[in-house]
Amino acid sequence: MSSPRDEAVEPGSDTVGPSTSSSSQSDATGGSIISVTIGATVPTGFEHTAAEEVKEKIGVDARISKDRGRIYFPITTDKLYQVHLLRSVDNLFVVVEEYDHYQFKESKEETLTELQQLASKLPWTDTLEVWKLNRTLKKKKGHRKGGNAAKVKPNSDASDAVAADAEQHELPQVSSTAEDQTTVESVPDLETCEQDSQEAAPEAKVIKFRVTCNRAGDKHSFSSNEAARDFGGAVQEFFQWKADMTKFDIEVLLNIHNEEVVIGIALTEESLHRRNISHFGPTTLRSTLCYGMLRLCKPQESDIILDPMCGTGAIPLEGAIEFNSSFYIAGDNNDMAVNRTVNNICHFQKRRADKGSPSGLPIDTVRWDLCSLPIRTSSVDIIITDMPFGKRMGSKKKNWDLYPSCLREMARVCRPSSGKAVLLTQDKKCFSKAISRMGGLWRKLHTVWVNVGGLHAGVYLLKRTAAVSILPLLIHAEGIFPKQEKYSTGSCHD
Structure with missing residues (x-):
């Protein structure tokens, strides 16, 4: 039986391989295009605003999650770059599988064993292809530095500490820097990316990963740390990847909200909310x-x-x-x-x-x-x-x-x-x-x-309203900015 570790991800590949490249250019040649579901974290309260933006810019209907601060929408790989142009989303991920009513076992041991078994049953292939394609849409940033990355989703009101290992209690969250986000505006040539990939092939390394668990709900017999540890161990065994909490290539997301379970792979490296501010x-x-x-x-x-x-x-x-x-x-x-x-x-x-x-x-x-x-x-x-x-x-x-x-x-x-x-x-x-x-x-x-x-x-x-203020109205004839003693400007236009 062929597994995703044999066909979906080549260790050390920074860009889309030949098979993904031909697939992403297949519009004109008649090849297949992958359809996936994209998940996005958004500021809580503005889920409907984010859904409106998705409809306006991508032309698809977004579904608002029961877990506040998340939306989901379908997309094809030929339009993947468009998701990085959204202004209302903090972090993006591609959905591997989602369960609306996941029946957790009563005992902790049984539940964690079930999560371990789940790792080998998930449809990883398409999502890993999307992850590889996504890397061609962004400038290579090198490895992350744990101290500079943002922490876990700030708009999660009832989430436990994020974990990917029993010894790791607080981890940086994946997202995308302002530089990453702006480079999406001009998508790089896939042939150039392919050449880079071929040049890097002789120095291929084992893929590094981590699992981040966001959990909300009071009826679970396990903690976020335990779920991330056991699920991550099963993912490592299945793919033969190497666990790394800071310098990881792939972040697997395990989002649990009461009975809703969503497994995904992060598409952003630093939160998009930091894009403008230095x-x-x-x-x-x-x-x-x-x-x-x-x-x-x-x-x-x-x-x-x-x-x-x-x-x-x-x-x-x-x-x-x-x-x-x-x-x-x-x-x-x-x-x-x-x-x-x-x-x-x-x-x-x-x-x-x-x-x-x-x-x-x-x-x-x-x-x-x-x-x-x-x-x-x-x-x-x-x-x-x-x-x-x-x-x-x-x-x-x-x-x-x-x-x-x-x-x-x-x-x-x-x-x-x-x-x-x-x-x-x-x-x-x-x-x-x-x-x-x-x-x-x-x-x-x-x-x-x-x-x-x-x-x-x-x-x-x-x-x-049309009501007139009872205060004296200070009418100035000089325009928007009347003369005054204390006035400093930071005008920066050409």
Whole structure:
């Protein structure tokens, strides 16, 4: 009996072999194309947003998992590169097999024995071919460094520690760096990849792997460590691969949520949520969460979009990349935050320029007092920002004064009737009270509940009403940016 270890993966192969290469080019020659299911982890609360993006960009319907923060969708290998262009997903993996109602044994020993036996029964061949093809779509990054990789899925509320070995209790998670993600835009020539593979063949090595288990549910008789250890041992025996916790070539995923079991192979090496940011702050938002917030407000061409508390600039930077027909103004009252934003913008532009792509971005950066913005009244279409939670930044006590003040100022600069705001905060009580004190300036349209670093937060979509503020309206004739004493810019366009 031929097994996947004989035909699917050649030890040490960094790229697609001849058989996969001909298969991936078979559209014109009439060969077969592999159809697989792709799984993706997304920010919890934005599963529907991610499903909408998949439908819009790939043209297939995505299924939302019972386990929050995951979606699944079908794809053929000729369109595999498109999954790396999705902006709403953190990590990607190809599904080997999934069970909606897996019946676990009552005893731990029987369950772990069953997981060991399962490893040799799974249909590995197609998914390993997809894994090899996927490697041709990314720049070779060399081996991972365990200290730089992200930890396990941050949006898993009830997951045990990830494990791939009894001695390994906390492991880095696979995903894709910003450099990896941007190289997908131009798919490398498969013939070149094939030549690289042939040159590397004489120095073929044994494939290195690890198993990561994400488990949620309170009716299991085993831990994540035990499941990953026993399942990983069976995978090692079946394929004759070598286990390596940090410098692995393949990461096998064992996702267990109550009775739902999904086995997959990771397609990303570092989380895609880190794609834009090089200078991090204490509360930097994930780029994938920023994208979800931006889609919620549906930016239109020529909209002026304001982030009055920009921090490291994650929101306006993501917007300028994906919704580049709008203009973004990023500001903060902290010099260090403004500098981080400018550095992130310039770093991203330099990276683009090095790749030969247009580097200009429609962003200006300003230092200001967010309760007295140097912006003309009713001149902003959308306000989108991450408000201080009162945890790492500010305090709950200060929020009671800050929230009403900044909401009034946001209402002043936002266009009546048509203007919108998308605001993220974990201080829900203070925010609701502040909205009620606005005299009808803002109306709540929708709320998305998300997990931000383990905190249950709300993304509030607000609409600016036609009501007139009772505060004096500071009308300036100078334009969007009137003259002021304290004004520093981080403009980085061509």
